[in-house]
Amino acid sequence: MSTADTGTGPGTVTATPVVSSREEVARKPASVANLAIGFILLVCGLFIVVDLIQLGLARKQQIDDTNVAVTNIAHALQRHADDALKSADVSLIGMIKLVETEGTGPRGQGHLAALMGQNANALPQINAYFAYDERGRSLVDSTPFYVQQDVSDRDYFLFHRDNPGRDAHVGPLIKSRTTGSWIITVSRRVNHPDGSFAGVIVAALDLEYFKTFYDSFDIGKEGLIFLGTNKGTVLVRRPLYEQYVGKTMIDTQIFRDHIAKNASGLVTFRSTVDNKIRLTAYDHLQHYPLYVFVALSKQEALSGWVEDTIMHACGIGVLVLTLALLGWRLVRQIRLRARTEVSLREARDSLNELNATLQRLALEDGLTGLANRRHFDLALQEELSRATRNASSLALIMIDVDRFKQYNDIYGHAAGDECLRQIGRAVKNVSRRSGDLAARYGGEELAVLLPNTDLAAALEIAESLRHTIDALKIAHAGNPVGNVTVSAGIDALMPARADDLPETLIRQADQALYQAKRQGRNQVCAATDVL
Ligand SMILES: Nc1nc2c(ncn2[C@@H]2O[C@H](COP(=O)(O)OP(=O)(O)OP(=O)(O)O)[C@@H](O)[C@H]2O)c(=O)[nH]1
Known part of the structure; x- marks a missing residue:
C-alpha cells in the first residue's frame, strides 16, 4: 500500500498496526463467564434460601398447629374432668341432704341405698357410692354385695373428720377395698343436727372411665396426659404406669414454674425422665383443685415436616444439580468460544504481521534498505x-x-x-x-x-x-x-x-x-x- 493513500508521502512505508492485546480479547469473554457463574450461583442460592425460608415457615406452622391442638385437648380434658366430678358431687349433695333429713336408721338407709343405686346407674363415671358413720364404718353402699369396711384411716375420712367445712374433697387415686378397682374419690361430710361430725358419703369415680376417654385422643407414642391435684399428686396418667400414680409432681420444674402459678398455659419443656422435648398445655379445673396436663412430643409433631423437608431437599438438590450442570456446560461453551476467538485473533494478527512484512518486502530494496x-x-x-x-x-x-x-x-x-x-x-x-x-x-x-x-x-x-x-x-x-x-x-x-x-x-x-x-x-x- 502506498503512503499516498494516507497522505503521509510516498517515502514512508506503513503497515497495518498489529493488534496483540490478547488479555483484552480474553478478558471480555472471561467476564461473561464469571457473570454466568455468578448468575448460576445466585439462582441456586436463591432456590436454597427460598426453600429454607419456606421450610422454616412450615416448621413454625406445624409447631403452632400442634400448640393449638394440645391446647384444645387440654381444654376438652379439663371440661370432661370438671363435668365428671361435678355430676358426681351434685349426686353427693342430694344424698347428704337425705341422710341429714331422714337419719341413718333403717328407713333412711333404705332411701339412701336407692338413691345411690339410681345415681350409680345414671352416671357412667361412678364406680360406687359409700356412706360411713362417724367412726368410719360402712353404713350403705351402691355395690350389689355389702361388705363391712373400716375407712377410718382413709384420707377422705380423716379430712372431713378434721375439717368442719362442707365443701367436696377430691382424694388421691386409691384401690377400692370393696370393689378392688382403682378409684378417685369425691366425698362430702355428713353432720349431726348439732353440726358435729356424723360421717362421710363418698362417690368413687372409676379410673377406667378417665383412661378410656384419654385413650380416645391421638397423642402419638410419646404423648402424655395427666390428671393431678393442685398439690401435685398424679391421679390419672396416660400411658398408665402404676408407679407414677399417686406420686407427686410438686418438685418438677413445670409444676413449680407453670402449673402452680397459672390457671392455664402453654409451655415447651424437655423431660428430665426421657430427655424428650414436648409441647405442653395445662388447664386447671374450674370447680375442683385439679388440673389436666397434655404433652405432645415435638419430634413426633414435626415428623411430617421432616418427611417434607427430606423430599424438598431431594427436589432442590436435583434442581440445583441440574442448574449447576447446565451452568457448567454454558460456562464451558463461553470459555471455548473465548479461546476460539483468541485463536482467531492471534491468527489474524499473525496474518497482518505477515502482510506487513510482505508489503515491506514488496516495496523495499533488499540490499540497501531503500525503496525499490x-x-x-x-x-x-x-x-x-x-x-x-x-x-x-x-x-x-x-x-x-x-x-x-x-x-x-x-x-x-x-x-x-x-x-x-x-x-x-x-x-x-x-x-x-x-x-x-x-x-x-x-x-x-x-x-x-x-x-x-x-x-x-x-x-x-x-x-x-x-x-x-x-x-x-x-x-x-x-x-x-x-x-x-x-x-x-x-x-x-x-x-x-x-x-x-x-x-x-x-x-x-x-x-x-x-x-x-x-x-x-x-x-x-x-x-x-x-x-
Ligand atoms: N557489487 C555490485 N555491483 C553492481 C550492482 N549493480 C550493478 N553493479 C555493477 O555496477 C557496474 C556499473 O558499471 P557501468 O554501468 O559500466 O559504469 P561504471 O563502471 O560505474 O562507470 P561510470 O558509470 O561510467 O562511472 C557494473 O559492473 C555492475 O555489475 C550490485 O548490486 N552490486
Missing part, C-alpha cells in the same frame, strides 16, 4: 499528481556511483555490495523531509524524489549528498580521486497538466546525470545545464 524501483515508480506517479493538483514543484536527483565496474573488479562483488549499502545509508540521511523518497533505481544507480522542492533546493541537496559520500572516503583505487565518488543529475518541474509523464522527469534528470559523467564525474548537473 516499484515503490519509486508508484511514488513518482503519485507525487506528480499531487504536484499537479497543488501546483507545486517536484524535484528528482539521479545518482550514479563513479567507476563502479572497476570497484567491483578491484575489490570484489561483495565489497561492491557493501559500498552500495554505505552509499544507500548516506542518501537516506540526506533526504530528511517526510515526503522525500530515496530509492535504488537500478544497479548502482540511486534516485531521490523531493516533493515541494525547486531546482535550486534540489541542487543544494544533491551537492550535500555528493560531499557526504566523498567524505566517506571509501577507498577506490580505480578512481583518480582515490575514493568512491558519485555523480548526480537533477531536474525539477512544476507539472501544468495531469498527464505530464513521469518519464519526462526521469529522462531529464538522467540526461543531467549523463552530462555530469561526461564532464568528469564527481559532480552535480542540473537538467538546465544539459547541452
Whole structure:
C-alpha cells in the first residue's frame, strides 16, 4: 500500500498496526463467564434460601398447629374432668341432704341405698357410692354385695373428720377395698343436727372411665396426659404406669414454674425422665383443685415436616444439580468460544504481521534498505499528481556511483555490495523531509524524489549528498580521486497538466546525470545545464 493513500508521502512505508492485546480479547469473554457463574450461583442460592425460608415457615406452622391442638385437648380434658366430678358431687349433695333429713336408721338407709343405686346407674363415671358413720364404718353402699369396711384411716375420712367445712374433697387415686378397682374419690361430710361430725358419703369415680376417654385422643407414642391435684399428686396418667400414680409432681420444674402459678398455659419443656422435648398445655379445673396436663412430643409433631423437608431437599438438590450442570456446560461453551476467538485473533494478527512484512518486502530494496524501483515508480506517479493538483514543484536527483565496474573488479562483488549499502545509508540521511523518497533505481544507480522542492533546493541537496559520500572516503583505487565518488543529475518541474509523464522527469534528470559523467564525474548537473 502506498503512503499516498494516507497522505503521509510516498517515502514512508506503513503497515497495518498489529493488534496483540490478547488479555483484552480474553478478558471480555472471561467476564461473561464469571457473570454466568455468578448468575448460576445466585439462582441456586436463591432456590436454597427460598426453600429454607419456606421450610422454616412450615416448621413454625406445624409447631403452632400442634400448640393449638394440645391446647384444645387440654381444654376438652379439663371440661370432661370438671363435668365428671361435678355430676358426681351434685349426686353427693342430694344424698347428704337425705341422710341429714331422714337419719341413718333403717328407713333412711333404705332411701339412701336407692338413691345411690339410681345415681350409680345414671352416671357412667361412678364406680360406687359409700356412706360411713362417724367412726368410719360402712353404713350403705351402691355395690350389689355389702361388705363391712373400716375407712377410718382413709384420707377422705380423716379430712372431713378434721375439717368442719362442707365443701367436696377430691382424694388421691386409691384401690377400692370393696370393689378392688382403682378409684378417685369425691366425698362430702355428713353432720349431726348439732353440726358435729356424723360421717362421710363418698362417690368413687372409676379410673377406667378417665383412661378410656384419654385413650380416645391421638397423642402419638410419646404423648402424655395427666390428671393431678393442685398439690401435685398424679391421679390419672396416660400411658398408665402404676408407679407414677399417686406420686407427686410438686418438685418438677413445670409444676413449680407453670402449673402452680397459672390457671392455664402453654409451655415447651424437655423431660428430665426421657430427655424428650414436648409441647405442653395445662388447664386447671374450674370447680375442683385439679388440673389436666397434655404433652405432645415435638419430634413426633414435626415428623411430617421432616418427611417434607427430606423430599424438598431431594427436589432442590436435583434442581440445583441440574442448574449447576447446565451452568457448567454454558460456562464451558463461553470459555471455548473465548479461546476460539483468541485463536482467531492471534491468527489474524499473525496474518497482518505477515502482510506487513510482505508489503515491506514488496516495496523495499533488499540490499540497501531503500525503496525499490516499484515503490519509486508508484511514488513518482503519485507525487506528480499531487504536484499537479497543488501546483507545486517536484524535484528528482539521479545518482550514479563513479567507476563502479572497476570497484567491483578491484575489490570484489561483495565489497561492491557493501559500498552500495554505505552509499544507500548516506542518501537516506540526506533526504530528511517526510515526503522525500530515496530509492535504488537500478544497479548502482540511486534516485531521490523531493516533493515541494525547486531546482535550486534540489541542487543544494544533491551537492550535500555528493560531499557526504566523498567524505566517506571509501577507498577506490580505480578512481583518480582515490575514493568512491558519485555523480548526480537533477531536474525539477512544476507539472501544468495531469498527464505530464513521469518519464519526462526521469529522462531529464538522467540526461543531467549523463552530462555530469561526461564532464568528469564527481559532480552535480542540473537538467538546465544539459547541452
Ligand atoms: N557489487 C555490485 N555491483 C553492481 C550492482 N549493480 C550493478 N553493479 C555493477 O555496477 C557496474 C556499473 O558499471 P557501468 O554501468 O559500466 O559504469 P561504471 O563502471 O560505474 O562507470 P561510470 O558509470 O561510467 O562511472 C557494473 O559492473 C555492475 O555489475 C550490485 O548490486 N552490486
